[in-house]
Amino acid sequence: MVTPPPEHVAIEPIAIALRILAIGLGVFFVAMSLNKIAWLTNASLLSDRFVRWAPAASPGVRWYLETIALPTAPILARAIPISEFCVGLAFVAGLWIRPAAALALFLVLNFHFGTSAFYAWEFLRDGTGPPVLAAVVALVIGGRRLPFTIRG
Numbered sequence: 001m002v003t004p005p006p007e008h009v010a011i012e013p014i015a016i017a018l019r020i021l022a023i024g025l026g027v028f029f030v031a032m033s034l035n036k037i038a039w040l041t042n043a044s045l046l047s048d049r050f051v052r053w054a055p056a057a058s059p060g061v062r063w064y065l066e067t068i069a070l071p072t073a074p075i076l077a078r079a080i081p082i083s084e085f086c087v088g089l090a091f092v093a094g095l096w097i098r099p100a101a102a103l104a105l106f107l108v109l110n111f112h113f114g115t116s117a118f119y120a121w122e123f124l125r126d127g128t129g130p131p132v133l134a135a136v137v138a139l140v141i142g143g144r145r146l147p148f149t150i151r152g
Helices: 013-034 044-056 059-069 073-093 097-114 121-125 130-142
Strands: none
Touching: 013 073, 013 097, 013 130, 044 059, 044 073, 059 097, 073 097, 097 130
């Protein structure tokens, strides 16, 4: 049940801003997950990406792609879109925002590490890079007891 704050309690502008941020990020993560629906039935779509990324990757990232990501691609191809969808839904509904933000942070960091994005100057100008990372960190820190959320 969505529970707005009592009438006598003032809603902090920061809390409202974080709630709006959560909704916006939620829409983003749902859209990202819908873009990966085909992975649920075709894991090679993800493993093909890993194979394309590996030659240009730094040695540490290449090791990660070849040793961890490729062997687990059939699991990741299902876990990633489902996780992104659940994160997005949690953000939009206002349910478990801080745990969802922690999972989102892991997903975003893992993606940027796997693509070697952290090693490129362009990463700083990537809209899915610093802005999304900063937003999910803000929700990890301040995403508790926001207005217009579902409380357990």
